[in-house]
Amino acid sequence: xxxxxxxxxxxxxxxxxxxxxxxxxxxxxxxxxxxxxxxxxxxxxxxxxxxxxxxxxxxxxxxxxxxxxxxxxxxxxxxxxxxxxxxxxxxxxxxxxxxxxxxxxxxxxxxxxxxxxxxxxxxxxxxxxxxxxxxxxxxxxxxxxxxxxxxxxxxxxxxxxxxxxxxxxxxxxxxxxxxxxxxxxxxxxxxxxxxxxxxxxxxxxxxxxxxxxxxxxxxxxxxxxxxxxxxxxxxxxxxxxxxxxxxxxxxxxxxxxxxxxxxxxxxxxxxxxxxxxxxxxxxxxxxxxxxxxxxxxxxxxxxxxxxxxxxxxxxxxxxxxxxxxxxxxxxxxxxxxxxxxxxxxxxxxxxxxxxxxxxxxxxxxxxxxxxxxxxxxxxxxxxxxxxxxxxxxxxxxxxxxxxxxxxxxxxxxxxxxxxxxxxxxxxxxxxxxxxxxxxxxxxxxxxxxxxxxxxxxxxxxxxxxxxxxxxxxxxxxxxxxxxxxxxxxxxxxxxxxxxxxxxxxxxxxxxxxxxxxxxxxxxxxxxxxxxxxxxxxxxxxxxxxxxxxxxxxxxxxxxxxxxxxxxxxxxxxxxxxxxxxxxxxxxxxxxxxxxxxxxxxxxxxxxxxxxxxxxxxxxxxxxxxxxxxxxxxx
Numbered sequence: 001x002x003x004x005x006x007x008x009x010x011x012x013x014x015x016x017x018x019x020x021x022x023x024x025x026x027x028x029x030x031x032x033x034x035x036x037x038x039x040x041x042x043x044x045x046x047x048x049x050x051x052x053x054x055x056x057x058x059x060x061x062x063x064x065x066x067x068x069x070x071x072x073x074x075x076x077x078x079x080x081x082x083x084x085x086x087x088x089x090x091x092x093x094x095x096x097x098x099x100x101x102x103x104x105x106x107x108x109x110x111x112x113x114x115x116x117x118x119x120x121x122x123x124x125x126x127x128x129x130x131x132x133x134x135x136x137x138x139x140x141x142x143x144x145x146x147x148x149x150x151x152x153x154x155x156x157x158x159x160x161x162x163x164x165x166x167x168x169x170x171x172x173x174x175x176x177x178x179x180x181x182x183x184x185x186x187x188x189x190x191x192x193x194x195x196x197x198x199x200x201x202x203x204x205x206x207x208x209x210x211x212x213x214x215x216x217x218x219x220x221x222x223x224x225x226x227x228x229x230x231x232x233x234x235x236x237x238x239x240x241x242x243x244x245x246x247x248x249x250x251x252x253x254x255x256x257x258x259x260x261x262x263x264x265x266x267x268x269x270x271x272x273x274x275x276x277x278x279x280x281x282x283x284x285x286x287x288x289x290x291x292x293x294x295x296x297x298x299x300x301x302x303x304x305x306x307x308x309x310x311x312x313x314x315x316x317x318x319x320x321x322x323x324x325x326x327x328x329x330x331x332x333x334x335x336x337x338x339x340x341x342x343x344x345x346x347x348x349x350x351x352x353x354x355x356x357x358x359x360x361x362x363x364x365x366x367x368x369x370x371x372x373x374x375x376x377x378x379x380x381x382x383x384x385x386x387x388x389x390x391x392x393x394x395x396x397x398x399x400x401x402x403x404x405x406x407x408x409x410x411x412x413x414x415x416x417x418x419x420x421x422x423x424x425x426x427x428x429x430x431x432x433x434x435x436x437x438x439x440x441x442x443x444x445x446x447x448x449x450x451x452x453x454x455x456x457x458x459x460x461x462x463x464x465x466x467x468x469x470x471x472x473x474x475x476x477x478x479x480x481x482x483x484x485x486x487x488x489x490x491x492x493x494x495x496x497x498x499x500x501x502x503x504x505x506x507x508x509x510x511x512x513x514x515x516x517x518x519x520x521x522x523x524x525x526x527x528x529x530x531x532x533x534x535x536x537x538x539x540x541x542x543x544x545x546x547x548x549x550x551x552x553x554x555x556x557x558x559x560x561x562x563x564x565x566x567x568x569x570x571x572x573x574x575x576x577x578x579x580x581x582x583x584x585x586x587x588x589x590x591x592x593x594x595x596x597x598x599x600x601x602x603x604x605x606x607x608x609x610x611x612x613x614x615x616x617x618x619x620x621x622x623x624x625x626x627x628x629x630x631x632x633x634x
Contacts, residue, residue, distance in 0.1 A: 002028035002029045002031075002032045003032050005029055005032070005083075005124065006029060006033045006035075006036050006038075007032075007036065008055075008123075008124050008580045009033070009055065009081055010033070010037070010038065011125065012104075012106050012107070012124075012126055013053065013079055013081070013106060013126060014103070015036060015037035015038045016038060016039070016052045016053050016079075016405040017038070017039040017040075017044075017050070017051045017052045017053065018033055018038050018039070018040045018051060018052070018053040018054075018055055018081075019040070019041050019043055019046050019049070019051040019053070019054055019055065019074060020033075020040060020041070020042050020043065020055045020057065020058065021043040021054060021055065021056050021058035021070050021166070022042070022055075022057040027042050029055070029057075030042055030067050032143050034447075038360070043070075043073075043390075050074075050076040051074055051076065051587060052076070052077055052078060052079060053077055053078075053080075053081060054070060054071070054074050054079070054080050054081070055077045055081045055083075055375070056070050056080060056081065056082050056083070056084070056488040057083045057084075058082070058083065058084035058086070058087060067082075067084075067087075067095055067096065068095060068099060071099055071101075077129070077374045078128060078129040079104065079126070079127070079128055079129070080096070080101060080126070080127040080128075081125070081126055081127075082121065082124075082126075082127060083121075083123065083124060083125070084121055084125075084461065086170060086338065087121060088119050088120075089117075089118060089119055089120055089121045089157060090118055090119060090157050090158065092121065093157035093164075094157070094251070095128055095291045097140050097155055097157075098140070098157075100129060100130050100132070100135040101127045101128065101129055101130065102127065102128055102130050102152070102154040102155045103126070103128070103154040103155075103157075103161075103165070104126035104127055104128045104154075104189065105128070105154065105193040105194045105196070105197035105198070105221075106126065106194070106197040106198055107125065107126035107127070108162065108165050108169055108194075109168055109169055109198075110166060110169045110170045110173065110336065112166075112336060113162060113163075113166040113169075113334055113336050114333070114334045114336065115334075116159075116162055116334065117159075117334075118157070118158045118159055118177075118324070121322050122295065122369065128154075129217065130220065131220065133219065134216075134219040134220045135389065136221070137362075138216055138219075140155050140156075143188070145339040149295055149399075150187035150188055150213060151188065152187075152188040152189070152190050152216075152220070153165050153190050154190040154193070158325075159323040159324045159325055159334060160323055160325060160326075162323065162334070163236060163321060163323040163334070163348075163349070164191075164250070164251075165191075165194060166191065166193055166336060167191075167250050167279055167321070167336075167349075167351060168190075168191040168192075168194035168198075168248065168250070168401070169194060169198060169338065170199035170277070170319065170351070171191075171195060171246075171248045171250075171277040172194060172195050172197075173199075174246060174248055174275055174277055174353060175199035175200065175201040176200070176201070176245065176371030176372070176373070176398065176405045177200040177201075177202075177307050177372075177373045177571075178200070178202045178245075178371070178372035178374075178375075179199075179200075179201040179202060179203075179245035179246050179372055180201070180202060180203045180205075180243065180245050180246075180372060181195055181199075181201045181203070181204045181205070181244070181245065181246045181247075181248065182196065182207065182236075182239065182244045182247050182248070182269070183204065183205070183206040183207065183248045183249075184233035184236075184247055184248070184249040184252055184262075184266070184348065185206055185207070185208055185209070185233045185249060185250075185251070185252040185255070186206030186207060186208050186214075186217060186228060187208060187213060187217070188213060188216050188217055188220070189206050189214075189216065189217025189218070189220060189221040189222075189228055190221065191206070191248065191250060192204050192205075192206035192217070192221065192226060192228070192248075193221040193226065195248060196225060196226045201225075201245075201246070202225065202372060202373075203225055204225060204226045204227070205227060205229065206221075206226075206227070206228040206229075207228070207229055207230070207231045207232060207233055207236075207583070208228070208231075208233070208241075208250055209230065209231070209232055209233065210230065211230040213230075214228045214229055215228075216231040229484075233252065233256070233265075234250070234256045234257075234258060234259075234261060234262040234265060234268075235265055236265045236268070236269050237517075239269045240269065241268055242268075242269070242270070242271050242272065242365050242368075242414075243268060243269055243271070244269045244270050244271065244274060245270075245271055245273075245274050245275075245372055246274060246275050246276070246277070247266050247269070247270060247274070247275070247276045247277070247278075248276075248277050248278070249266070249276065249277075249278040249279075250278065250279045251270055251279055251281070251349075252278065252281065252311065253278065253298065253300070253305075253308075254280050254291065254296045254297060254298045254299075254300060254591070255296065255491075256297070257297060259297075259298055260308050260311070263308055263309065263311070263312050263313075264312065266312070267312040267313070267356065270356050271356065271360035271365075271395065271571075272356050272357070272358045272360055272365055273355075273356060273358050273395040273396070273397075273398045273399045273495070274355070274356045275312060275316075275353060275354065275356070276309075276352075276354045276355075277351070277352070277353050277356075278309075278351070278352055279321070279349050279350065279351040279352075280300040280305055280349070280350055281296070281299075281300065281327070281328075281348070281349055281350075281351055282300065282301065282302070282320070282328070282346070282347045282348060283299060283300070283301050283328070283346070284296065284299060284328060285299045292416045293327075300350065301350075302318065302341075302344060302350055303344075305350060305352060306318075306341070306352070306601040309352055309354050312354075312391055312476050313354035313355060313357065314354060314355045314356070314407070314412060314416075315341065315352065315354055315358060315409075315412075316353045316354055316355050316407055316408060316409050316412065317338055317352070317353040317408055317409060318340070318341050318350070318351070318352055318353075319336060319337065319338050319339060319350070319351035319352075319353075320335065320336075320337060320339045320347040320349070320350060320351070321335060321336045321346065321347065321349040321350075322335045322347050322348040322349070323335075323348060326348040327348070328346075328348055329346070329347070329348050332348060332506060333346075335347070348400075353408075355399060355407060357400045358393060358395040358396050358400075358629075359393075361393055361395050364497075365395070366393055366394065366395070367393045368391075369387070369388045369395060370388070371385060371387060371394070371397075371398075373385075373386075373569045374570070381474075381564070382513075382560065382561070382563075382564035382570060383471045383512060383513055383561075384512070384513045384515060384527035384570070385564075385570065386471075386603060387472075388599070390429045390470050390471065390472035390473070391429050391472065391481050392424065392425055392428050392429075392430050393428050393429070393430055396420065396430055396433070396434075397433070399416070400413070400416055400417060400420065400433060400434065400437060401433045401436075401437065410441070413437065413441075414437075414438065414441050416434075417434040417435075417437040417441075418434070418438060419434075420433075420434035421435050421438060421457055426460070426461070426464035426465075427461065427464035427465045427466065427467040427470075427473055428432075428467060429467070429470065429472035429473050429475070429476060431461065432461055432472070432473055432475070432476025432477070432479075432480070433476060435454070435457045435458060435461055435476070435480060436476060436479050436480065436483060438454055438457065439454045439457075439458070439480070439483045439484075439487065440483065441488055442467060442487065443483070443487060443490060443625060446490065448490065448491060451487045451488075451490065451491055454483075454484075454487060455484055455487060455488075458480040458481075458483070458484050461476065461480060462477060462480070464495040469511075470512075471511055471512045472512070474507075474508075474511035474512050475511075475512040475513075475516055477507060478504055478507045478509060478512070478516055478519050478520065479516075479519055480553075481500050481501075481503040481504035481507060481519075481523070482501070482504040482519040482520075482522060482523050483502070484500040485497045485500035485501040485504060485523060485526060485527070486526075488500055489526070489530075492531050494533065494534070494609060497527075497530060498527050498530050498531070499527075501524070501526050501527035501530075502523075502527060504519055504520060504523035505523040505524045505527065505543075505546060505550070507518050507520065509550075509554070513561055513562075514553075514554035514555075514561055514562060514577065514580065515554075515555035515562065515572075515573065515576040515577060515580065516539070517550050517553075517577050517580045518579050518580050520539055521550050521551050521554075521580060521583040521584055521587065522547075522583055523615045524543045524544065524546045524547035524550065524587065525543070525544065525583065525586060525587050525590065525613060526542045526613070527549050528540040528541070528542075528543030528544045528547070528587070528590065529590075531543060532597060532601075537594065537597070537598070540590075540594075541591065541594065544587045544588075544590045544591045544594075545587075545591065547583065547584055547586075548584050548587045548588050548591070549586030550584070550606055551580050551581055551583060551584020551585075551587070552584065554577065554580045554581075555577065555580070555581055561573065562577050586608050586609060586610075586613070589607055589608055590604075590607075590608055593607045
C-alpha cells in the first residue's frame with residue numbers, strides 16, 4: 001500500500017519536503033517517498049524541522065481533534081495530504097476550512113467524482129493552505145452571503161461543490177501544451193486554479209464582471225502563469241482577436257442577457273484551432289417555464305444550446321452531469337459522462353465541447369500562425385514543428401492531425417479529413433495529413449470496401465509531385481507508403497503490401513527528420529515478416545538487416561534534427577528516437593531468432609513484440625475489442 005500511496009502523492013502534488021504523521025509506526029511510506037525524490041521524515045524524527053507538506057494518516061482514528069493538533073505543529077506547511085477513513089468528511093472539512101485551509105486545486109480528477117460521497121473521505125485527500133492575508137480578509141461565512149451567485153467551491157464540501165470543481169477537471173483534459181486559456185465568468189477563481197494545476201497550458205486568465213470577485217480570485221489563486229481581471233465576458237473587450245487557445249465558461253450563458261452575442265465574442269477571440277468548454281443547467285424551470293433562480297435569464301435544453309453553439313463552432317462532445325441534492329433531480333447519484341449528441345435524457349447540467357472552424361482562418365491569421373508550444377522568437381524551428389513554413393493552413397494541424405489534441409469525435413474528424421482530401425491543394429501537406437487520417441480510420445475500422453478509395457488517394461498524392469521538395473510533403477509520402485502496405489495486408493494482398501513496404505523503406509527520411517525512420521524501419525520489418533510467410537528466408541533476412549541499419553543511421557543523426565535546441569528541446573524528440581531504436585531492436589531480434597523460425601515458427605513469433613510498431617494503433621484496436629466483448633458496439 002505504501003508504494004501506491006507514495007506514487008499517488010507525488011503524481012498529484014509533486015516531490016518536496018514532507019513529514020508523515022501516521023497512525024502506524026511503520027516508516028514504509030517515508031522510504032517510498034524518498035525513492036520518489038522527496039525529503040521525507042516521520043514526525044518523531046523531525047522535531048524542529050520545517051516541511052512543505054504534511055501527510056496526516058488517521059486511518060482507523062475517528063476523532064477530528066488530531067487534525068488541528070498536527071496542523072498547529074507544522075505551521076510552515078502549505079499542503080496537507082489527508083488519509084482518515086473513519087472521519088466524517090463533512091465534519092473534517094469544516095474543521096479545515098475554519099483553520100484556514102481549502103481543498104487543493106489538483107485534488108479531484110474527473111474519474112474520481114462518481115466514487116465520492118458527502119460523508120466519507122477518499123483514500124487520499126489533498127488540501128492547500130489559504131494565503132494568510134486572503135484568509136483574514138475573506139472568511140467562509142462572508143462568502144456564504146453571496147452563495148446564490150458565486151462561491152469558492154474549494155472552500156466548500158459536499159456533492160454540489162464536487163460537481164462544480166470536477167467540471168474544471170474535465171475541461172483541463174482539453175487543455176493542450178502551451179495553450180493560452182481564458183476562464184470566462186471565473187467567479188472566485190477556483191476553476192482557473194484547477195485548470196492551471198491539472199494541465200500543461202502556458203497562461204491562464206480568469207475574467208469576471210465583478211471587480212471585487214476578480215480581486216478575491218487574484219489574492220487567493222493568482223501566481224505564475226495564472227492571473228485574474230475584471231471584464232465583461234459577453235464582450236471580452238481588451239482580449240485580442242484570435243489570441244486564445246481554449247475558453248472555459250461554466251454556468252455562464254444562463255446569466256448573460258445576450259448569450260448568443262457572448263458566443264460571437266468567444267469566436268472572435270478564439271484562434272482558428274481553438275476550443276470552448278462550457279456548461280449550463282439542463283431545463284431548470286418551474287411550472288411557468290421560467291428558471292426560479294433570479295440570476296438565471298435563460299432556460300436551456302440540449303437542442304437550444306447545440307443550435308446556438310453550432311452557429312459558430314463545430315460540436316465535438318456532449319457530457320451530462322448530476323449530483324445528489326440537485327435543483328431538479330435531488331435523488332440523482334453523482335454522474336459525469338460523455339453522452340450521445342442525439343440523446344435527450346433528463347439531467348442536471350449539460351456540458352459541451354466545441355471547436356473553432358479552422359477553415360474560417362483568413363490570410364492574416366494564417367500569416368501570423370504561431371504554434372503555442374513551439375513558437376520561436378526570432379529562432380528557426382526544427383522541421384518537424386515548422387508547420388507555418390509548409391502547410392497552407394497550419395491551423396489544421398492540431399485540429400486534424402496531432403494525436404491527443406485533434407477532434408475527439410471520430411465522425412467529425414473523418415468528415416473534416418474527407419473535405420480537406422477533396423479540396424486542398426493536390427500536393428500540400430494539408431492534403432497529405434488528411435489522407436493519412438482517412439487511411440487509419442479505414443484500417444482501425446477494418447473497412448475493406450474503403451481500402452481502394454484510400455489507395456487511390458495515396459496514388460494521386462504521389463502523382464501530384466513533391467510540392468517543390470517540401471519536407472512535410474515528403475513526410476506524408478513515406479507515411480502513405482507504409483499505410484498502404486498495412487491496408488494491402490488487411491485485404492490479403494501480400495504482393496501489393498510488399499511493394500508498398502519496399503517503397504516506404506526506400507524513401508529517404510532525411511528529407512524530413514530521423515524521427516520518421518519509425519515508418520521506414522517498421523516497413524522493413526513488416527516486409528520481412530511477409531517474406532517469411534511466403535517461405536523466403538533470404539529476402540526476410542535482407543529486410544530485417546535493412547531495418548537494423550536504418551535504426552542505427554537515425555541514431556547517428558545530428559542532435560538538432562532530433563530535439564532542436566538542446567536548451568529548449570522538443571519534448572517528444574528523444575522518445576520517438578527511442579521508438580526508432582526499439583523498432584530496430586525488434587528487427588535485430590528477428591535476425592537473431594531466425595533459426596527458431598525454421599524449427600518452431602510460433603516460438604519465433606513470440607520473440608518479437610509487434611505492438612512496438614504501432615502502440616497507438618494497438619491500443620485503439622484493444623479498446624475496440626474490449627467494447628465488442630462488453631457488447632456495447634463501436
